[in-house]
Amino acid sequence: MKTEIYQQKLTRYVNGRALPAEKKQIENWLSVVDKSALKVSEPEKETIRAEILREIQDYTAYPLFFPRPRPWWKRIITRS
Amino acid sequence: MRRNFSPDQVLVDRLLSDDTVALEELYDRYWYSLYSYSYCKLGTHQEAKFIVSQLFVRLWEGRHKLPAQFSLSSHLYAEVRRSVVLCLHERLNQEAEGVGAAQEPLPEFSLRELNKARRPAVPASSWEWVSRQVPPRPVQQAVPRTAWREKWQILAQLRYLKHSLQTVLHLF
Numbered sequence: 001m002k003t004e005i006y007q008q009k010l011t012r013y014v015n016g017r018a019l020p021a022e023k024k025q026i027e028n029w030l031s032v033v034d035k036s037a038l039k040v041s042e043p044e045k046e047t048i049r050a051e052i053l054r055e056i057q058d059y060t061a062y063p064l065f066f067p068r069p070r071p072w073w074k075r076i077i078t079r080s
Numbered sequence: 081m082r083r084n085f086s087p088d089q090v091l092v093d094r095l096l097s098d099d100t101v102a103l104e105e106l107y108d109r110y111w112y113s114l115y116s117y118s119y120c121k122l123g124t125h126q127e128a129k130f131i132v133s134q135l136f137v138r139l140w141e142g143r144h145k146l147p148a149q150f151s152l153s154s155h156l157y158a159e160v161r162r163s164v165v166l167c168l169h170e171r172l173n174q175e176a177e178g179v180g181a182a183q184e185p186l187p188e189f190s191l192r193e194l195n196k197a198r199r200p201a202v203p204a205s206s207w208e209w210v211s212r213q214v215p216p217r218p219v220q221q222a223v224p225r226t227a228w229r230e231k232w233q234i235l236a237q238l239r240y241l242k243h244s245l246q247t248v249l250h251l252f
Contacts, residue, residue, distance in 0.1 A: 007172040055133040
Protein backbone atom coordinates (compact mmCIF):
# COMPACT_ATOMS: atom_id res chain seq x y z
CA MET A 1 0.00 0.00 0.00
CA LYS A 2 1.30 3.43 -0.83
CA THR A 3 2.02 6.16 1.64
CA GLU A 4 -0.75 8.38 0.22
CA ILE A 5 -3.38 5.71 0.82
CA TYR A 6 -2.20 5.21 4.39
CA GLN A 7 -2.20 8.92 4.94
CA GLN A 8 -5.71 9.43 3.58
CA LYS A 9 -7.08 6.55 5.63
CA LEU A 10 -5.45 7.71 8.83
CA THR A 11 -6.48 11.32 8.26
CA ARG A 12 -10.10 10.23 7.93
CA TYR A 13 -9.74 8.04 11.02
CA VAL A 14 -8.16 10.80 13.10
CA ASN A 15 -10.84 13.28 12.02
CA GLY A 16 -13.61 10.77 12.78
CA ARG A 17 -14.69 10.48 9.14
CA ALA A 18 -13.44 6.99 8.37
CA LEU A 19 -15.75 4.49 6.73
CA PRO A 20 -16.79 1.60 8.98
CA ALA A 21 -14.56 -0.79 7.04
CA GLU A 22 -11.55 1.51 7.35
CA LYS A 23 -12.23 2.01 11.04
CA LYS A 24 -12.44 -1.72 11.58
CA GLN A 25 -9.27 -2.30 9.59
CA ILE A 26 -7.28 0.21 11.64
CA GLU A 27 -8.70 -0.99 14.93
CA ASN A 28 -7.90 -4.58 14.05
CA TRP A 29 -4.36 -3.54 13.27
CA LEU A 30 -4.17 -1.80 16.64
CA SER A 31 -5.47 -4.90 18.41
CA VAL A 32 -2.89 -7.29 17.00
CA VAL A 33 0.29 -7.28 19.08
CA ASP A 34 3.41 -9.17 18.14
CA LYS A 35 5.22 -9.59 21.45
CA SER A 36 8.28 -11.09 19.78
CA ALA A 37 9.10 -7.77 18.09
CA LEU A 38 10.67 -6.32 21.24
CA LYS A 39 13.60 -8.15 22.75
CA VAL A 40 15.39 -6.30 25.51
CA SER A 41 17.59 -7.66 28.24
CA GLU A 42 16.95 -6.83 31.90
CA PRO A 43 19.76 -4.21 32.15
CA GLU A 44 18.49 -2.52 28.98
CA LYS A 45 14.98 -2.59 30.34
CA GLU A 46 16.12 -0.91 33.53
CA THR A 47 17.97 1.76 31.52
CA ILE A 48 14.91 2.50 29.39
CA ARG A 49 12.71 2.62 32.49
CA ALA A 50 15.04 5.13 34.15
CA GLU A 51 15.26 7.26 30.97
CA ILE A 52 11.50 7.52 30.60
CA LEU A 53 11.06 8.27 34.30
CA ARG A 54 13.70 11.01 34.09
CA GLU A 55 11.88 12.46 31.08
CA ILE A 56 8.62 12.53 33.07
CA GLN A 57 10.39 14.21 35.97
CA ASP A 58 11.94 16.80 33.65
CA TYR A 59 8.54 17.60 32.14
CA THR A 60 6.57 17.85 35.34
CA ALA A 61 9.33 18.80 37.80
CA TYR A 62 7.46 16.91 40.49
CA PRO A 63 10.57 16.05 42.55
CA LEU A 64 11.11 19.79 42.91
CA PHE A 65 7.54 20.78 43.78
CA PHE A 66 6.67 17.70 45.81
CA PRO A 67 9.88 16.34 47.35
CA ARG A 68 9.64 13.03 49.11
CA PRO A 69 9.70 13.23 52.90
CA ARG A 70 12.95 11.89 54.29
CA PRO A 71 12.61 8.57 56.10
CA TRP A 72 12.81 8.67 59.90
CA TRP A 73 16.12 6.78 60.08
CA LYS A 74 17.82 9.29 57.79
CA ARG A 75 16.61 12.12 59.99
CA ILE A 76 18.10 10.42 63.05
CA ILE A 77 21.44 9.96 61.29
CA THR A 78 21.54 13.63 60.32
CA ARG A 79 20.78 14.77 63.92
CA SER A 80 23.50 12.63 65.43
CA MET B 81 12.81 -2.28 44.76
CA ARG B 82 10.08 -2.15 47.37
CA ARG B 83 6.74 -3.29 45.98
CA ASN B 84 3.43 -1.72 46.73
CA PHE B 85 0.44 -4.04 46.44
CA SER B 86 -2.25 -1.39 46.72
CA PRO B 87 -4.93 -1.55 44.02
CA ASP B 88 -4.79 0.96 41.19
CA GLN B 89 -7.80 2.84 42.50
CA VAL B 90 -6.06 3.52 45.81
CA LEU B 91 -2.96 4.80 44.03
CA VAL B 92 -5.07 6.99 41.74
CA ASP B 93 -6.76 8.45 44.83
CA ARG B 94 -3.34 9.14 46.30
CA LEU B 95 -2.41 11.07 43.17
CA LEU B 96 -5.03 13.63 44.18
CA SER B 97 -2.98 14.41 47.26
CA ASP B 98 0.11 14.95 45.07
CA ASP B 99 1.68 11.66 46.08
CA THR B 100 4.63 11.15 43.75
CA VAL B 101 5.33 7.69 45.18
CA ALA B 102 1.93 6.59 43.88
CA LEU B 103 2.77 7.96 40.44
CA GLU B 104 6.04 6.06 40.35
CA GLU B 105 4.32 2.87 41.45
CA LEU B 106 1.74 3.23 38.68
CA TYR B 107 4.55 3.94 36.26
CA ASP B 108 6.37 0.77 37.34
CA ARG B 109 3.22 -1.26 36.82
CA TYR B 110 2.36 -0.08 33.36
CA TRP B 111 5.38 1.39 31.62
CA TYR B 112 6.69 -1.78 30.05
CA SER B 113 3.43 -2.99 28.51
CA LEU B 114 2.76 0.50 27.10
CA TYR B 115 6.30 0.79 25.85
CA SER B 116 6.34 -2.64 24.18
CA TYR B 117 2.98 -1.96 22.54
CA SER B 118 4.17 1.37 21.14
CA TYR B 119 7.43 -0.17 19.98
CA CYS B 120 5.64 -3.07 18.25
CA LYS B 121 3.39 -0.65 16.39
CA LEU B 122 5.86 2.09 15.52
CA GLY B 123 9.16 0.26 15.40
CA THR B 124 11.30 2.96 17.04
CA HIS B 125 12.49 3.30 20.61
CA GLN B 126 12.44 7.09 20.51
CA GLU B 127 8.76 7.37 19.63
CA ALA B 128 7.82 4.61 22.08
CA LYS B 129 9.65 6.40 24.89
CA PHE B 130 8.05 9.70 24.00
CA ILE B 131 4.55 8.21 23.96
CA VAL B 132 4.97 6.54 27.37
CA SER B 133 6.46 9.65 28.97
CA GLN B 134 3.68 11.85 27.59
CA LEU B 135 1.01 9.47 28.90
CA PHE B 136 2.32 9.76 32.44
CA VAL B 137 2.92 13.50 32.14
CA ARG B 138 -0.71 13.95 31.13
CA LEU B 139 -1.84 11.65 33.94
CA TRP B 140 0.11 13.69 36.50
CA GLU B 141 -0.99 17.05 35.15
CA GLY B 142 -4.64 16.02 34.91
CA ARG B 143 -4.75 14.22 38.27
CA HIS B 144 -7.24 16.67 39.77
CA LYS B 145 -9.67 16.21 36.88
CA LEU B 146 -9.91 12.41 36.97
CA PRO B 147 -13.49 11.09 37.18
CA ALA B 148 -14.71 9.21 40.25
CA GLN B 149 -14.99 5.74 38.70
CA PHE B 150 -11.73 5.94 36.81
CA SER B 151 -10.18 2.80 35.37
CA LEU B 152 -6.52 3.56 34.92
CA SER B 153 -5.65 0.52 32.85
CA SER B 154 -8.39 1.09 30.27
CA HIS B 155 -7.55 4.80 30.18
CA LEU B 156 -3.86 4.11 29.55
CA TYR B 157 -4.49 1.50 26.88
CA ALA B 158 -7.00 3.71 25.07
CA GLU B 159 -4.57 6.61 25.23
CA VAL B 160 -1.63 4.59 23.96
CA ARG B 161 -3.65 3.43 20.95
CA ARG B 162 -4.67 7.00 20.25
CA SER B 163 -1.08 8.20 20.57
CA VAL B 164 0.17 5.47 18.22
CA VAL B 165 -2.36 6.49 15.57
CA LEU B 166 -1.49 10.17 15.94
CA CYS B 167 2.22 9.44 15.79
CA LEU B 168 1.82 7.32 12.69
CA HIS B 169 -0.35 10.01 11.12
CA GLU B 170 2.30 12.61 11.85
CA ARG B 171 4.97 10.41 10.32
CA LEU B 172 2.90 9.88 7.18
CA ASN B 173 2.26 13.61 6.87
CA GLN B 174 5.98 14.27 7.04
CA GLU B 175 6.64 11.64 4.40
CA ALA B 176 3.93 13.04 2.15
CA GLU B 177 5.60 16.45 2.40
CA GLY B 178 8.88 14.86 1.38
CA VAL B 179 10.64 15.04 4.72
CA GLY B 180 11.16 11.30 4.96
CA ALA B 181 12.62 9.16 2.21
CA ALA B 182 11.13 5.76 3.03
CA GLN B 183 8.33 4.63 0.71
CA GLU B 184 7.00 1.98 3.06
CA PRO B 185 6.15 3.87 6.25
CA LEU B 186 5.86 0.89 8.48
CA PRO B 187 6.46 -2.74 7.57
CA GLU B 188 3.72 -4.07 9.83
CA PHE B 189 1.11 -1.66 8.52
CA SER B 190 0.89 -3.38 5.16
CA LEU B 191 -2.10 -4.84 3.43
CA ARG B 192 -0.90 -8.36 4.15
CA GLU B 193 -0.67 -7.72 7.85
CA LEU B 194 -4.02 -5.96 7.89
CA ASN B 195 -5.63 -8.90 6.14
CA LYS B 196 -4.12 -11.18 8.73
CA ALA B 197 -5.57 -8.99 11.44
CA ARG B 198 -9.02 -9.04 9.90
CA ARG B 199 -11.25 -11.59 11.53
CA PRO B 200 -14.97 -12.31 11.38
CA ALA B 201 -17.10 -10.99 14.19
CA VAL B 202 -18.37 -14.51 14.88
CA PRO B 203 -15.98 -17.50 14.63
CA ALA B 204 -16.54 -19.96 11.76
CA SER B 205 -17.66 -22.72 14.10
CA SER B 206 -20.39 -20.43 15.48
CA TRP B 207 -21.61 -19.68 11.94
CA GLU B 208 -21.97 -23.39 11.28
CA TRP B 209 -23.94 -23.76 14.49
CA VAL B 210 -26.22 -20.84 13.56
CA SER B 211 -26.84 -22.20 10.05
CA ARG B 212 -27.83 -25.56 11.55
CA GLN B 213 -30.30 -23.93 13.95
CA VAL B 214 -32.12 -21.81 11.36
CA PRO B 215 -34.49 -23.90 9.19
CA PRO B 216 -34.31 -23.41 5.41
CA ARG B 217 -36.62 -20.71 4.09
CA PRO B 218 -39.71 -22.15 2.35
CA VAL B 219 -39.96 -21.37 -1.34
CA GLN B 220 -43.22 -19.64 -2.17
CA GLN B 221 -45.06 -20.78 -5.24
CA ALA B 222 -45.93 -18.04 -7.66
CA VAL B 223 -49.47 -18.05 -9.02
CA PRO B 224 -49.65 -16.74 -12.57
CA ARG B 225 -52.15 -13.89 -12.87
CA THR B 226 -53.10 -14.84 -16.42
CA ALA B 227 -54.43 -18.27 -15.60
CA TRP B 228 -58.01 -17.87 -14.41
CA ARG B 229 -58.83 -19.99 -11.44
CA GLU B 230 -61.38 -20.18 -8.76
CA LYS B 231 -60.36 -18.54 -5.50
CA TRP B 232 -60.37 -21.86 -3.66
CA GLN B 233 -58.08 -23.34 -6.33
CA ILE B 234 -55.57 -20.55 -5.85
CA LEU B 235 -55.75 -20.91 -2.10
CA ALA B 236 -55.32 -24.65 -2.37
CA GLN B 237 -52.20 -24.08 -4.41
CA LEU B 238 -50.93 -21.76 -1.70
CA ARG B 239 -51.69 -24.47 0.86
CA TYR B 240 -54.30 -22.50 2.76
CA LEU B 241 -57.17 -24.32 4.30
CA LYS B 242 -60.48 -23.57 2.67
CA HIS B 243 -62.60 -23.56 5.80
CA SER B 244 -60.26 -21.24 7.71
CA LEU B 245 -60.59 -18.59 5.01
CA GLN B 246 -64.30 -19.15 4.80
CA THR B 247 -64.68 -18.30 8.44
CA VAL B 248 -62.25 -15.40 8.58
CA LEU B 249 -62.57 -13.60 5.30
CA HIS B 250 -66.05 -14.72 4.15
CA LEU B 251 -64.75 -15.16 0.65
CA PHE B 252 -67.21 -17.88 -0.33
